[in-house]
Amino acid sequence: MTGTIEFYFDFSSPYGYFASVQIDDLAARFGRTAKWKPIMIGAAFKQSGNRPLLEQPIKGDYSRHDWQRLARLLDVPWVLPEPFPIATLAAARAFWWLTASDVALARRFAQAAFHAYFADGRDISAAGTVAEVAANLDIDAAALLAAVQDPAIKARLKFETDDAIKLGVFGSPFVFVDGEGFWGADRLWMVKRWLESGGW
């Protein structure tokens, strides 16, 4: 099987971050490639009636604890950033701008943006911070700041988000393998089973 794995996420999603540090290795083990697809999960929440985790009584406290233990289990750095959650339009648009010319660079940028937010606690809702993160990867900061205001790039993010919602995406992360959707970082074991067996 050689189809790409589609990896939908929001840069403000802790579980998206935890999946992001696993998805490429998982895909590679089965000769696949993961196609990263940042979206605005808030738009999906509007359709599904879902709400940010920390706004939910009891479940919010569970999530806070769960993120800490998942970070320890995966051995990745973790802070609960302040503010959280945030609108990640700038980072997502920058990704879609970059991916048009260099998919690998776009992925490295995405990893760096996740790291900036969830490891360093930097507020990546600000386009200026996103540009700084990108500059560390030798991405032109001025070009990025122009790109995130470019109507075509804005439209691309909106298109990708709407498309994800049409496919049934209602949370982050959401992974598609051979058209089969799996919601959540805690479902990667099931993605693995699907890849191993070619479905069941």
Next chain:
Amino acid sequence: MTGTIEFYFDFSSPYGYFASVQIDDLAARFGRTAKWKPIMIGAAFKQSGNRPLLEQPIKGDYSRHDWQRLARLLDVPWVLPEPFPIATLAAARAFWWLTASDVALARRFAQAAFHAYFADGRDISAAGTVAEVAANLDIDAAALLAAVQDPAIKARLKFETDDAIKLGVFGSPFVFVDGEGFWGADRLWMVKRWLESGGW
């Protein structure tokens, strides 16, 4: 490690059913015993603001599909019963009545009740149906019907439900290992890791 694993569930929960067919084997592999604890998850939903899955747009469709594929993966019988979800007071009270005198029989009853609802599609909200399911295990039907109206048994279920909510239970299934809570049938891999490693 010899502490029991606490397995909270609602008899109307598909993911509770899918966990129920795995939890005893999982516990036994690590020399543990799972203590089954049926509760009224609706009471927890009132605290957490959670809602039944099929009432949620998009997520409801995902769940429907997910239950089918989980049943195939686990190789267990599955129907989406009608009506669904239901109030499972009678089954839960019968369980707590039985467990006072025979924990093993109570567990076999719980397995049979889950099977009646999710494999045979029988409406176990009716106490008469619960009594029929129990009668197949040589449980006295008349005694069961009296027990599910017994104020002390009613109080026991309420106590267990309130206690679960105090512990942070907001969904079904919910598993505690050494005081560490894990929500969801899709988190049993994490329960296993915890049992293997003694925590992390």
